[in-house]
Amino acid sequence: MARERRSRPAAQSCRAAEKAVFVCDSVTDITAALFNVSGRELRQPGRTTTGVTRVRQIAMYVAHVVMSLSMTEVGRGFARDRTTVVHACHLVEDMRDDPDFDAIVALTERVVGAALRGREHR
Numbered sequence: 001m002a003r004e005r006r007s008r009p010a011a012q013s014c015r016a017a018e019k020a021v022f023v024c025d026s027v028t029d030i031t032a033a034l035f036n037v038s039g040r041e042l043r044q045p046g047r048t049t050t051g052v053t054r055v056r057q058i059a060m061y062v063a064h065v066v067m068s069l070s071m072t073e074v075g076r077g078f079a080r081d082r083t084t085v086v087h088a089c090h091l092v093e094d095m096r097d098d099p100d101f102d103a104i105v106a107l108t109e110r111v112v113g114a115a116l117r118g119r120e121h122r
Contacts (some may be wrong), residue, residue: 023067024059024114030112031059045079057088058108064089066113068120081118 032039035055040058041048056078063074064085071089075082096102 006115017037020069020077023069024063025089026116027059027063027067027112028056028078028113029056031108034108034111043079057092058105060085060088061092061105062108062112066109066117093102 017081025112028042029039030090031037032055035058037052037055041052042059044052047053048056051081051084060080062072063069063077064071071085074080078085092105096105
């Protein structure tokens with residue numbers, strides 16, 4: 001006999017998805033301002049220049065690490081596949097061995113954390 005999967009009620013699941021999109025949009029705006037990159041470019045579907053891609057990867061990493069969103073939620077919030085988020089997080093983590101890059105990511109983490117931690121999606 002197959003076991004039934006219990007899922008969250010649709011309204012609760014919808015609110016969680018909306019919160020993830022709100023958080024990712026906020027992280028995108030903050031990261032765009034920090035790196036002087038257009039938020040529109042960061043939200044652009046498909047491939048972009050290496051500089052914009054790197055900033056988006058940092059934003060995805062920070063959304064996952066600082067805001068405790070799952071990689072699936074980050075993917076949904078950035079309109080990307082979960083595997084793209086996994087790749088971005090691994091790249092950023094590997095690049096943090098460079099002290100200059102690590103300082104940039106740490107600053108981004110602090111700013112996003114200060115701006116968004118404890119805020120509830122309204």
